[in-house]
Amino acid sequence: MSEKKNLKEIYRIMVDDPFPQSMEISFIENGERQTLFYEKAVWNIDGEVKGLRYGENPDQPAALYKLVNGNLVLGQVSIIQPGKYLASDIELLQSGKHPGKINITDVDSALNILKYFPDKTCCVIIKHNNxxxxxxxxxxxxxxxxAYFADRVAAFGGAIAINTTLDKETAELITQSYSEVVVAPDYTEAALAILKTKKNLRIMRIENINRLIDFRDERFIEPRALIDGGIIMQWSFRSAVMSKEDFLPAETEYKGQKYAIKRKPTDKELDDMLFGWLVETGVTSNSVIYVKDGVTVGIGTGEQDRVGVAMIARDKAYTKMADRLCWEKYKTPWNMFDDERKKQEIWEEVKAENGGIKGSIMVSDAFFPFRDGVDVGIKEGITGVVQPGGSLRDFESIEACNEANVTMVFTGQRCFRH
Structure with a gap:
């Protein structure tokens, strides 16, 4: 029998880092070489130089690299220029248990949503890159x-990203629960003092969050390693929809007959449609989300079928609203509340609002192959749908929406994220 381990300690260790200080990636075409140069990112913590604590798991060594030189042009696309750093060059104001790979990628996932909202105060709470x-x-x-009460339970131990200076009031709210990471472009002195009372909290500052709009249209190379050591390379995603005017009318033709959405979106619906689509670009596929009044209501992620993920997002909306109401009224989590009479009262309130879905916008990262997906949202009282369009049976979704007086727009673009 193997030696008994202290399982709690394995999450606090620093794994030895075997990776080199610098790295080069070269692209050669027709004898011409283009090279990207990277340097390992490290922090000086209590006089000791440290890189990442470990990778996705404590027994996986990992290293973080930042791009320091190289101008790559492939076809008509140019890579983001070196020196414009975000998650690869964070400033650690407090290291907590010291960041690992997941902390950095969670921050990066948050920034990939925040970049679409440079003119609004926005908060993104990320857990496992979603x-x-x-x-x-x-x-x-x-x-x-x-953002926190959109899913208080999932936010436990998450990464909080805010695109404006974090002040005392916000810090006081954050310290009322447990978080792994908080990142902002800057902090007031009072806010920093409050946050530092949480000794395990990783407090990060990225000044370039103030210039996220500069990163919105930039492209970079996304490598994916295969089991045999091979690599798939792709350019990063860029949303084709950046304003309400970029949406396409939901219309199609099937067997010679034309179909089109009858009701046009209101200005308020278009606001939520744009908000929802830009958030959806940062959700793992297959995914469906519901949004209302600039807040996520239910988020369904990483499923194999679209109608299934629409149901998961619906069910989460119900349970998360129940938990929020239970916490606000009785300071007790929904799943631990044992007063059946009061619990039933809360559930009746949740049902009356369809878990907050009533009046919301339903957003899908890919087309609905049949009407059963949009029917899930329609039954809960959605008023609009955003989807890429392009299914052979788009007419089914259009008919379903017209029957319920629900509006719909197409993006003309899929936003899978795996």
Whole structure:
């Protein structure tokens, strides 16, 4: 029998890093070489130089590299220029248990959503590279509060990213629960003092968050390693929809007959459609989300079938609203609340609002192959749908929406994220 391990300690260790200080990736075509140069990112913590704590798991060594030189042009696409750093060059104001690979990639996933909202105060809470909640609001505290209560349970131990200076009020809200990471372009002195009372919290500053709009249209290379050591390379995703005017009318032709959405979206619906689509680009596929008033209501991620993920997003919306109401009224999590009478009262309130889905926008990262997907949302009272379009049977979804007086737009673009 193997030696008994202290399982709690394996998550606190620093794994030896065998990776080199620098790295080069060269692309050669027709005898011409283009090379990207990278340097390992490290931090000076208590006089000791440290890189990543470990990779996805404690027994996987890992290293973080930042691009320091090289101008790559492939076809008509140019890579992001070196020196414009975000997640690869964070400033650690407090290291907590010291960041690992997941902490950095969670921050990066948050930034990939935040970059679409440079003119609004936005908060993104990420867990395992997926948003738990996203909200735009007039203040950082309000944005955090809405994002947190969109899914309070999933937000436990997550990474919080805010695109404005984090103030005292927001810090006080954040320290009321457990988080692994908080990142912002800057902090007030009072906010930093409050956050540092949480000794295991990793407090990160990335000043370039103030210039995220510069990164919105930039492209970079995304490598994916295969089991045999091979690599798939692709250019990073860029949304084709950046404004309400970029949406396409939901219309199609099937067996010689034309179909089109009858009701055009209102301005308010278009606001949520754009918000929802830009958030959806940062959700793992297959995915469906519901959004309302600039806040995520239900997020379904990583499923194999579209109708199934629409149901998961619906079910999560119900349970997350129940938990929020239970916490607000009785400071007890929904799954631990044992007063059956009061619990039933809460559930009736949730059902009356269809888990908050009533009046929301349903967003899908790929087309609906049949009407059963949009029917899930329609039964819960959605008023609009955003989807790429392009299914052979788009007419089914159009007919389903017209029957319910639900509006729909196409993006003309899929946003799978795996």
């Amino acid at each position: 948003p738990c909640g996203v909200a735009v609001a007039s203040t950082a505290a309000e944005a955090y509060h809405k």
